[in-house]
Amino acid sequence: MRINKNLFVIIMIILGFLAGCNDKSAQTENPVKGHETKEPTPVPAAESKPAYGDMIIIGSIGDASVLLPVLASDSASGDINGLIYNGLVRYDRDINLIGELAEKWEISEDKLTIRFFLKKDVKWHDGKPFTSKDVEYTYKVYVDPKTPTAYSTDFLRVKEFRVLDDYTLEVVYEKPYAPALGSWGQGMLPRHLLEGVDITESPLKRNPVGTGPYRFKDWTTGEKIILDSFHDYFDGRPYIDRVMTRIIPDLATMFLELKALSLDQMGLTPLQYVRQTDTKWFKDNFNKYKYLGFGYSYLGYNLQDWKFRDQRVRQALTTAINRESIVQGVLLGLGTVTDTPYKPDSFWYNQNVTKFPYDPEKAKEMLAEAGWKDTDGDGILDKDGKPFEFTIITNHGNDIRKNAATIIQRDLKKVGVEVKIRVIEWAAFLKNFINKRNFEACLLGWGIGVDPNQIDIWNSKKTGENELNFVNFQNPEVDRLLDLGASTYDKEERKKYYDRFQEIIAEEQPYTFLFVQYSLPTINSRFHGIEPAPIGIGYNFVKWYVPKALQKYTIQP
Amino acid sequence: MFLNDDFVRRMRRNGMAMAGLGIVVVLFCVAIFANQLSPYPPSHIDTTNILAPPTWSHPLGTDVLGRDVLSRMIHGAGVSLSVGFVAVGISTLIGMILGAVSGYYGGLMDRIVMRFVDVMLCFPSFFLILAVIAFVGPSIWNIMIVIGVTSWMGVARLVRAEFLSIRERDFVQAAISQGARDGRIIFLHILPNALAPVLVAATLGIASAVLIESGLSFLGIGVQPPDPSWGNMLTEGKDNIEIAWWLSVYPGMAILTTVMGYNMLGEGIRDSLDPRLRR
Numbered sequence: 001m002r003i004n005k006n007l008f009v010i011i012m013i014i015l016g017f018l019a020g021c022n023d024k025s026a027q028t029e030n031p032v033k034g035h036e037t038k039e040p041t042p043v044p045a046a047e048s049k050p051a052y053g054d055m056i057i058i059g060s061i062g063d064a065s066v067l068l069p070v071l072a073s074d075s076a077s078g079d080i081n082g083l084i085y086n087g088l089v090r091y092d093r094d095i096n097l098i099g100e101l102a103e104k105w106e107i108s109e110d111k112l113t114i115r116f117f118l119k120k121d122v123k124w125h126d127g128k129p130f131t132s133k134d135v136e137y138t139y140k141v142y143v144d145p146k147t148p149t150a151y152s153t154d155f156l157r158v159k160e161f162r163v164l165d166d167y168t169l170e171v172v173y174e175k176p177y178a179p180a181l182g183s184w185g186q187g188m189l190p191r192h193l194l195e196g197v198d199i200t201e202s203p204l205k206r207n208p209v210g211t212g213p214y215r216f217k218d219w220t221t222g223e224k225i226i227l228d229s230f231h232d233y234f235d236g237r238p239y240i241d242r243v244m245t246r247i248i249p250d251l252a253t254m255f256l257e258l259k260a261l262s263l264d265q266m267g268l269t270p271l272q273y274v275r276q277t278d279t280k281w282f283k284d285n286f287n288k289y290k291y292l293g294f295g296y297s298y299l300g301y302n303l304q305d306w307k308f309r310d311q312r313v314r315q316a317l318t319t320a321i322n323r324e325s326i327v328q329g330v331l332l333g334l335g336t337v338t339d340t341p342y343k344p345d346s347f348w349y350n351q352n353v354t355k356f357p358y359d360p361e362k363a364k365e366m367l368a369e370a371g372w373k374d375t376d377g378d379g380i381l382d383k384d385g386k387p388f389e390f391t392i393i394t395n396h397g398n399d400i401r402k403n404a405a406t407i408i409q410r411d412l413k414k415v416g417v418e419v420k421i422r423v424i425e426w427a428a429f430l431k432n433f434i435n436k437r438n439f440e441a442c443l444l445g446w447g448i449g450v451d452p453n454q455i456d457i458w459n460s461k462k463t464g465e466n467e468l469n470f471v472n473f474q475n476p477e478v479d480r481l482l483d484l485g486a487s488t489y490d491k492e493e494r495k496k497y498y499d500r501f502q503e504i505i506a507e508e509q510p511y512t513f514l515f516v517q518y519s520l521p522t523i524n525s526r527f528h529g530i531e532p533a534p535i536g537i538g539y540n541f542v543k544w545y546v547p548k549a550l551q552k553y554t555i556q557p
Numbered sequence: 558m559f560l561n562d563d564f565v566r567r568m569r570r571n572g573m574a575m576a577g578l579g580i581v582v583v584l585f586c587v588a589i590f591a592n593q594l595s596p597y598p599p600s601h602i603d604t605t606n607i608l609a610p611p612t613w614s615h616p617l618g619t620d621v622l623g624r625d626v627l628s629r630m631i632h633g634a635g636v637s638l639s640v641g642f643v644a645v646g647i648s649t650l651i652g653m654i655l656g657a658v659s660g661y662y663g664g665l666m667d668r669i670v671m672r673f674v675d676v677m678l679c680f681p682s683f684f685l686i687l688a689v690i691a692f693v694g695p696s697i698w699n700i701m702i703v704i705g706v707t708s709w710m711g712v713a714r715l716v717r718a719e720f721l722s723i724r725e726r727d728f729v730q731a732a733i734s735q736g737a738r739d740g741r742i743i744f745l746h747i748l749p750n751a752l753a754p755v756l757v758a759a760t761l762g763i764a765s766a767v768l769i770e771s772g773l774s775f776l777g778i779g780v781q782p783p784d785p786s787w788g789n790m791l792t793e794g795k796d797n798i799e800i801a802w803w804l805s806v807y808p809g810m811a812i813l814t815t816v817m818g819y820n821m822l823g824e825g826i827r828d829s830l831d832p833r834l835r836r
Binding site: 251252271275276325326328329330332396399403406407409410421422423 | 600602604605607608621622623777781783795796797798799800
């Protein structure tokens with residue numbers, strides 16, 4: 001899991017780890033039926049066959065930070081790394097695990113050992129063969145305490161790592177660990193270039209070498225990153241010759257570039273999707289896609305703050321917030337209210353948890369029960385002589401969060417709670433406020449993984465500095481349920497644990513769960529082969545193509 | 558003193574100055590009676606009616622959260638004016654003290670102060686303000702103070718120049734010969750005679766402070782939401798300029814009118830005080 005800085009602009013090229021749950025709502029607004037309807041000049045059917053060539057230019061609001069998947073935890077780097085590196089396994093269009101660098105695998109009866117058989121024809125971008133030694137090296141880097149990585153948890157569960165031969169390896173776990181297989185989707189690193197080098201000092205940070213469909217070409221900081229197709233890719237040469245990611249930190253500017261046709265793909269804001277892309281010209285030149293995104297937004301309460309210790313107070317605050325009006329007003333309906341930390345359309349989501357629908361009168365009663373009354377008549381509730389005031393902090397550059405916070409401020413004011421909003425630049429926001437626990441309430445988002453495991457966020461012990469349970473949620477039963485869930489392979493049995501976990505979370509309300517947004521990517525209509533699926537659109541990127549007659553750019557390698 | 562009959566008569570004849578004065582007076586009234594004038598509370602959210610074009614119920618339209626643009630602009634007037642006045646108050650105070658000390662004592666003191674002024678003037682003021690705000694954090698009070706402490710140099714130079722000439726006049730020499738203390742001479746004898754150019758500089762300074770505040774808010778480091786300010790209203794307008802022109806045009810016009818008003822008033826005062834323009 002990573003903290004999702006800008007849920008709505010994640011351009012899901014490759015979903016890999018961030019990929020989500022069972023999504024039935026994926027759909028395209030303008031399904032491509034044939035060229036005649038999409039292109040000004042009719043193209044004969046024979047000409048619409050897949051062809052190599054052309055370039056896709058993708059807009060990104062943030063620059064990548066580091067092009068080594070073990071070190072990168074931001075979505076901009078993740079998107080690029082997804083094209084450069086492969087894992088042993090990946091999720092297919094219907095969110096099932098399939099082999100990527102692994103040909104197949106065997107899981108032992110006792111669920112403790114996984115044996116991977118690697119594909120034999122895989123080459124690194126520099127021509128060297130990929131072997132199980134590379135997997136071993138990658139594993140060692142992830143579990144090395146000196147490596148500053150956010151993804152070590154899953155690998156630390158491995159008790160023993162055995163290389164059987166160049167293309168066979170075995171990993172042994174202490175006890176059954178359900179997320180184990182999926183965790184091997186993490187990008188594999190080239191041993192022959194990294195071994196013996198301090199990974200944080202490696203030149204590969206800015207000059208990566210992987211096994212993926214695209215190889216690194218050029219990176220101009222803050223401007224663009226260019227990747228070229230890898231002709232020896234084990235799954236066949238990708239059709240699109242070049243991927244250029246242009247960094248444009250402002251979404252309005254990005255949209256202008258898109259309309260000037262100097263961008264081929266970007267994530268739209270709800271306003272752009274609803275109000276600015278309904279013209280004939282836009283529909284002729286771009287396809288819009290819409291599917292429930294793999295992340296949710298929430299208002300998290302610092303449970304160490306005396307005001308939020310009482311569960312009734314948190315339930316009352318949720319009751320006082322009109323979440324439906326946030327979805328309608330801020331997301332323009334392009335989202336859905338959620339009550340638990342899972343995607344509402346996924347297998348793991350529990351519909352039958354306690355819900356706190358919007359009801360300001362009831363919220364006032366609940367607050368009064370918890371001792372918050374307006375005794376001095378100033379319109380603000382108070383208890384023990386202290387008024388109910390707090391500050392919501394959120395990160396700069398995300399208008400959806402800022403506007404959601406403004407609506408929350410209004411709603412809470414109605415029940416007599418005074419809220420201030422503070423918008424802080426992202427780096428300082430994490431360093432000085434979240435990591436130091438220096439906040440009362442925060443408006444943030446989490447990515448939702450495919451696997452339901454959420455130990456990192458809710459376990460009572462994950463409360464140290466830089467750890468993810470920064471609201472300090474403590475519940476022994478949740479700890480137990482999450483451990484049971486992680487060590488159970490049977491899907492139905494596993495769901496029981498997570499259902500109960502969601503009931504407790506919904507009852508305790510450490511967060512007010514707000515909403516899940518739709519991802520709204522738009523792509524120039526000259527790109528063919530895009531097939532929206534439960535997992536989104538990026539899963540078959542290497543199969544996207546531009547028919548010869550429509551190709552716009554000629555790439556000189 | 559300079560506020561004599563001649564000055565008032567010439568101000569009255571100066572159409573531009575009176576227009577500027579009119580704009581300023583109207584802005585003051587709007588800022589003072591903001592609560593009575595605005596049809597809605599400035600942070601009244603109506604998510605069912607977002608980005609509505611101007612109609613009778615919302616004369617200047619609504620913004621991305623369905624808030625009434627007119628009401629927000631009316632409340633923004635108070636923000637702009639208070640920033641302008643407090644910032645200029647601070648800068649004038651600093652400028653007068655340093656200019657007076659420098660001009661009155663002369664010598665080494667004069668050289669130190671004037672070189673310091675030169676140093677301060679070397680920095681492009683907007684970027685200096687940006688840098689300082691990045692350190693102290695954005696808030697309306699910080700903005701006022703930072704604008705104040707980074708824009709006093711012009712006043713200091715003006716006051717110094719006035720002091721240099723007034724110091725040599727007979728009435729000052731008379732006061733010195735009677736043994737009056739320095740403080741008394743500076744504040745009671747010289748300063749009142751040096752106020753005319755300061756008044757002009759302060760009026761023009763308000764215009765520039767309003768502009769700087771708008772610029773900072775536009776960049777997101779000025780007045781923080783949900784407090785309305787013309788600058789941050791413009792930012793919101795910029796993102797939606799193709800579908801909601803009223804979000805950018807009206808706050809933009811408000812900034813233009815205010816800055817123009819203060820400039821016209823300032824120029825008018827200067828012309829009315831200038832003996833060379835006397836007919």
